[in-house]
Amino acid sequence: MVAIAIAAATLAALLAGCGSSSPEPVARSIRTIGAHPDITVEEVTGGHLSVQQEAAIAMERTKNPGPGGDLQPLHAEDFVKPVAEYRRYSEREAKAVQRHVESLQGDIAAGDVGAAKRDWLDAYDHYLRLGAAYGALGTLDEQIDGNSGRLPDGVHDPDFTGLHRIEMGLWTGEPTAGLRSPAAYLARRVAHLQVAVRRIAISPLTYATRAHEILEDAQRDMLSGVDAPWSGAGLRATVDSLAATEFVVRTLKPLLNGRGSTVEPVENELARFRAVVDSVRREHGGAWPALGALTQCQRERVDGSLGALLQRLDDVPGALEVKRTKPYPTIAEQRRERQ
Amino acid sequence: MSEIDRRSFLKRAGGVGLGGIAAGYGLGAATTANASESEAEMAGRVNAAELADRRDFDGVHQAGILTPAASFATFLALDSICGGRAELMGALQTISSRARELTRGGAFPVEEYDAPPADSGTLGPVIAPDGLTVTIAFGASLFDGRYGLAARKPAHLTAMSAFPHDDLDPARTGGDVLLQIAAGHQDTVAHAVRELARPVRAELAPRWTMAGAVGAQRGPSPHSSRRNHFGFRDGTSDPDVTDPKVMDRLVWAERGGAEPAWTADGTYQVVRTIRMHVEFWDRVGLHEQEEMIGRKRDTGAPLGGTGEFENPRFDLDPRGERIALDAHIRLANPREPATIDQRILRRAWNYSQGLDPAGQLDVGLLFVAFNQNIQRQFTAIQERLNNEPMIDYVTPEGGGYFFAPAAARHPSDWVGSPLFA
Structure with missing residues (x-):
């Protein structure tokens, strides 16, 4: 036990470190001011600019x-x-979801809970890797991935169905016979996914915003344990969202190149977060640990590096605007216009 | 004190909860202990100015409704575990009686030196009133079959059902009885919570509790609305509480019609604990934040305006060039003739309760709406707000719908007595 703890601590210190195990700061961070991703100023701590000087520079650029x-x-x-x-x-990805849901349905029919759990996790993985689309899937998304909290009767609500209804059943030891009908329903809904994904209208703003917000949702709903409470798959789900984000950023890279200094810090933080989750996975013998199995140190490294990544991804939509922010009229101007 | 003495004292103290009108601890009556008496007098002099504000518990309408939001508030939702109606009546009488004493303030008696003191003592030997209000309300679940109250349920009272973006935790939603306990200082509130729960342990079991605070008055005017965790002013467009006609139209229960007679001078209270994802919010550009709300963050003025209380003049901006058509203030209060009767009296406290499992600050808004008809007012507004852009940054997690009846009319009356008459 002690040996494991020491090994874990050593690995942690190698990558990022936690608490008292890492007295040295990891790296001096560079800060971007406001909506001007091209202005980077060294952090005031240890730097040569005061907060006032930084603010003055930012104001001047504005x-x-x-x-x-x-x-x-x-x-x-x-x-x-x-x-x-x-x-x-x-x-x-939609096709992969469909494939795994079909297997899931077969596992449930055969009463094989172990296989059903594996297929459930795979189906969930691929669904989350859709990332950029799920905000636009509307009702279909609710039918496939809806949570119980939005329903009047929670987990007892007849409308609580889809992936999470089956998750609840599989991880609470419900007899598989009772999951056949939810699995059949899920299979019918998922059959529409590929066509739905093909037809989604995605505006430039939506697409650029997704580069940032897929992982915001992961932090809010997955790392908090809200979205997959029974399987505890929050970390694994966050890594799926990371994969989706990596893909979106990769497609946007040609546009981002030459637009301020957005790309490099984003790629650095993506790589750093990827390295942190990979090291956590290694520390758990190569399998994604359930959220509850993370040590405090692992949790802090995951939360902290995701927070730093989000603060970077936040610059992407701003760097890719398709129109200038228009000043709005004043009340007085609109009143005059009316006269 | 021997074990037997101790038990007999506890029995006396425990009897208080069922003793009805005379149930109080005699707060304000002369104390017995001589040493603490002079200390009590001194304490009274020191805190007199800051803590002297006193709100009457008895009257027509309960205190804590039209009262401006006090600096600190705690909500304590209780479930009745009473076996019968008489027991429930006794517990409610006790709550009123204790609340009356606490809001009045004074010294408390020290009865037996060996016994647990009658008061926790967290406010010292003299309890200063400090503007304390205790507002008592009933949830829909109280009107089930248990106490023969089903036929007397207020016409518009239901359990709070989830809206599409809610993630309600049943353990932090609903309750048979809700106490809104508010005062000028946090310790006054915490003391009252503890003292109100103590005499009714066998009758009313705590279900959930939430504590909140309003920001300090930082101006520029003494009327400027305080800010929430998003940095925006909250409660700017509240109706005028000094106009009884407006309150009769928007807040106090309708007379006659479907409402049972006992609801007269009461009001519906909506409570929502709304988690605010502030880390995410802090990554949003100021322009976008202001567009979502429809107001300037610094002044609180509607976009394109200059002062906080300026009319946003949606009529001049039908296409949303100045204030987006889905901005929060536009959906919440469109200021059209058809929505005049949908306005609510809003109260809000900011809460902070540590971290969520993902290491994010668990902070938000304890939102309260007093209204005459939940469906006509709160629900109508909420349905317009269902898909506002701000919804990504908040998650309603708990609360409930309650009915706050008329105040106790006189010191031997109690809140809720007409319900049982």
Whole structure:
């Protein structure tokens, strides 16, 4: 037990470290100010600029964009290729969801709980890797991936169905006979997924925002244990969202290149988060641990590196705007207009 | 004190809960212990100015409704575990009686030196009123079959059902009785929570509790609304509580019609604990934040306006060029003739309760709406807000619908007595 703890601590210190095991700061961070991703200023701590000086620089850039200042808006056509690439990717993922749900249905019919759990996790993985699409799937998303909290009678609600209804059954030892009908329903819904994914309208803004928000949702709903409470698959689910984000960022990279200094810090943080989750997985013998099995140190490393990544991804939509922010009229101006 | 003495004392103290009108501890009556008496007098002088504000417990309407939001509030939802109606009546009488004493303040008696003291003592030997209000309300579950109250349920009272983006935790939702306990300082509230729960342990079991606070008054005017965890001012467009006609139209239960007579001078209370995902919010550009809300963050003025209380003039902006058509303030209160009767009296406290399992701050808004008809007002507003852009940054996690009846009319009356008459 002690040996395991020491080994874990050593690995942790190698990568990022936690608490008292890492007295040295990992790296000096670079900060981006406001909506101007091209302005990076060294952190005040240990740097040579005061907070006031930083603020003054940022204000000056805001007033006089000039060369190297505010970015020219992109054209909507610039997004055609990235979105098309993403669409092909998500169709592949949708097909994989369908395949695993079919196996899941077979496992449940055969009463094989172990196989059913494995297929459930695979189906869930591929569904989450759709990432950029699920916000646009509306009712179909609720039918496949809906939680009980939004329903009047919670887990007892007749509308509680889909993946999480089956998850509850499999991980609480419910007899598989009772899961046949939810599995059949899920299979019928998932059959529509590929076509639905193909037809989704994705605006440039939505696509750029997804680069940031897929992982925001993962942090809010998956790492908190809200979304997959019975299987405890929150970490694994977060890594699926990471995969989706990596894909979206990869398709957007040609657009981001040359637009301020967004790409490199985003890629660095993506790689760092990937390295942290991989090391946690290794520490658990190569399998994704349930959320509850993470040590405090592992949790802190995962939460912290995801937080740092999100703070970077936040710059992506701002760097890819297709129109300038228009100043809105004042009440007085609108009143005059009316007269 | 021998074991037998101790038991007999406890028996006396325990009897208090069922003793009805005379159930109080005699707070404010002369104390006995001589040493603490002079200390009590001194304490009274020191805190007199800051803590002297006193809100009457008895009257027509309960305190804590039209009262401006006190700095601190705790909600304590209780489930009745009473075996019968008489026991429930006794417990409710006790709550009123204790609440009356606490809101009045004074010294408490020290009866037997060996016995557990009658008061926790967390406020010292003299309890200062500190603007304490205790507002008592009943949930729909109290009107089930247990106490023969089903036929007397207020016309618009239901259990709170989930809206599409809610993630309600049943353990933090609903309750038979709700106490809203509010005062000028946190210790006054915490003390009252403890003292109100103590005499009714055998009758009313705590179901959930949440504590919140409003920000300090940081101006620019003494009327400026305080800020929530998103940094925006909260409660700017509340109806005028000093206008009885408006309150009769929006807050107090309708007379006659479907409402049972006992509901007169009461109001429906909606409580929602709304988690705010502040780390996510802090990654949103200011322009987008203001667009979602429809107001400037610094002044609280509607976009394109200059002062917090300026009319946002949606009529001049039908296409949403100034204030987006799905901005929070526009959906919440469109200021159209058809929505005048949907307005609610809003109260809000900010809460902070540690971290969630993902290491994120578990903070949010304890939202309260007092209204005449939940379906006509709160629900109608909420349905408009279902798909507002801000919904990504918040998760309603608990709360409930309650009915806060009229105040106790006089010191020997109790809140809820007409329900049992």
